Amino acid sequence: MSVLKRSIPVVIVGGGQAGLCASYYLTKSKIEHVVLERSQRFHSWKNDRWDSFCLVTPNWQCRMPDWHYNGDDPNGYMVKDEIVNYLEDFANSFKPPIHEGASVEKVDRDKDGKFFVKTSESEWIADSVILATGSYDLQTKPEFAQNLNPDVFQISSKSYKRPSDIPDGVCLVVGTGQSGVQMMEDLWIAGREVRLCVGTAPRSPRIYRGRDATDWLFEIGEYSKTIGEQPNPKLTESKTNHYLSGRNGGHEIDLREFALKGLKLYGSVCNMNENLIQFKKDLNKNLDRADESYLKICKMIDEYIDKKNIDAPQKPLFEKKWLPEEEIEFLNIKKENITSILWCTGFKTDYSWLKIDCLDSTGRPIHQRGVSDEQGLYFLGLNWLHTWGSGRFLSVAEDAEFLVQNIKENLSSSKNKTSCFQSL
Template identity: 60%
Template sequence: MSFNTLIPKSRAHVTTVIVGAGQAGMSASYYLCQAGVDHVVLERHQRFHAWKEDRWDSFCLVTPNWQCRLPDFPYRGDDPTGFMVKNEIVSYVEGFCDSFDAPLHEGVTVTRVEKVDGIFEVDTDQGLWSADNVIVASGGYDRPITPPFASKLAPGIMQIHSKSYRRPSDIPDGTCLVVGTGQSGVQLMEDLRIARRDVRLAVGPAPRSPRWYRGKDATDWLHQMGYYDITIAQQPDPKSTEAKTNHYMSGRDGGHEIDLRRFAMQGLQMYGSVSDMDGTTIRFLPDLEQNLDDADKSYLGIRETIDHYIAREGIDAPLEPPFEKVWRPDAEITEIDAAVEGITSVLWCIGFRPNYDWLQVDCLDARGRPVHTRGVCDEDGMFFLGLGWLHTWGSGRFLSVAEDAAHVAMTIASQNKPATKRVKSAV
């Protein structure tokens, strides 16, 4: 692996430092290049590392390809309503990066960002930079979440996080308990079942979505209805919206809904949320039925919203049969012995937290979350990109990251700060 690194012998100054070379950071670089703003992009791994290294083999988009809209680089393939698989996604983002000459430095880890006398000091393992502006585009998936009680599980039971899962052969023989029903949890459960592995599922409170409804993908309807244009500021409870788990569905094999009740009818053993572990004992909350009901409630809410839109606009769309709950649990199982049940592994799919330990700037709230308006912080010169609901639903996705990046880049360009008069002394 070769990296394009630059080791500044002095504290080199640029107008803007971008931290992270994923789709958000590279989109910001694209627009800064267009505006003639000098900058660097610092990436601790390779560009688009997460797409290349942090996804499982059968990974595919859950939103259709037409939503891939990086700056001046929309999806141009022959399957706009399909769902790109991992290698196709990598080709797409690499093609975008190759479309312009970004000042990208790979293999550079940012270790500290601090504001001193109105200038940002950006310390890295390759030297020190200074900048008028810093764009944090490192994403929110740094630290895989596992609960504290996971440490009490018997050491003979393998524990693996979704970030480390690549294929069913990563899981030892025996039964695997998948914990969590966000997009990763349900897709990895299905991945294991397709491989004819014995899998069980601890169902959390994640919502679910229709896939194909009344003649269109549900995301097509939502886009047509203007849902993706609604900003976080227009939400009734922005903090609650920001914290919501993504609706689960799949883009695999052309895309399909995931109704866990149907999986149960096919033999999938399900439990409620994991509440504790001790040795080989695993305990669950008695919330399986409630979580299934809540997921269906969100599913039906989306269908109803689409129905109202179709009726209001007088659109000729095919009808769908009414939804029916094809299965419900007879009883809630709240405790099992993993040894008796043959459980040899636990696959954690309960999310991630960002890591901003290196960011020594007053721009985070008490929970450690960035405080901003569409990526622009009150702290002059501090910006964020690529976060979920940074501005709209699509902010953390291919759909709208370019719009947010353009907004941040134009904010920086409009300041028109000189970049060559603030070079400081050698490190």
């Protein structure tokens, strides 16, 4: 099979919302480029989400460049197909030069200092490369998962689509990030036997003092704060998202309320061996932590309301509706009829194909607002690349515009250099 070989100013790796935002601004600036996508555009939204998925952030936060959400429900939360349609309409508005089915196997420097990008069918020499492969590429789960009795069905959150994916019997959901809590709820609503291992994730109010908490936080200016303004940037970057839901018009999730209705909660899993699951005795602590983060957001909003003298409904009374009677340390899966484990224990990026030394010792890219120390190499779409909204719909476009501006300046300065040399 013949391999396509081409030189081009810019290669974008990844055809998700981040890659296509960059493509939009490059197109607008008339900078030739290609988007290499190993699957199809918006693959993650089309294939990696579950059937009942809906946004956790309100629709008004969907701000693709020159394509802000303009439907009739700005305060609602789009479901999966609506999100895909919104993105497809955005892409159709400018027809990005995307190669689908082009999995990037290598990004390296060539002997002239340009970038060499290789897929199975094509090779590209580029002046700049934007890596927009997302924050959620590889799913992580603890190694001890392999010690569990093989009769137990194990599935990860990217593969879970609907309750019927889960065999009869009790399903233990591990993790309380956004996926874990919403998948637990999906199974619960379907009347399935489900239990939950509660991790350290924070939680957020949904409607608080008359408005969506995210609306207040936006108005307060929390989403404009940069990573550099955070007290501990490294910690902020690695934090799990707050849990809450956009399902059926949106609601907050208080696991204590679920416990009152009969959901069995455990602390975080720390070991598995054949038929035995071991938990840390941290259920109480983790529920308290989630409440603390919830109350911190409430306090921030209360202070803002007071400061601005806003006429807002009174705050609801906070109460711990349920307390664990004991911290369960061991569970026998046979006795409890646990037939499946749904792992919702997080993700990490995959840069195994990136042969340029631009990652720190933990594998995170070294960059300033997406601009790497390696001239011409850029990152986009990562959580907290610049602000809270960088890895989300809210601010990815702003980051993309910033990178494209940087690329434009580099291209024009290298053109100037070339013309200087030519006139010597």
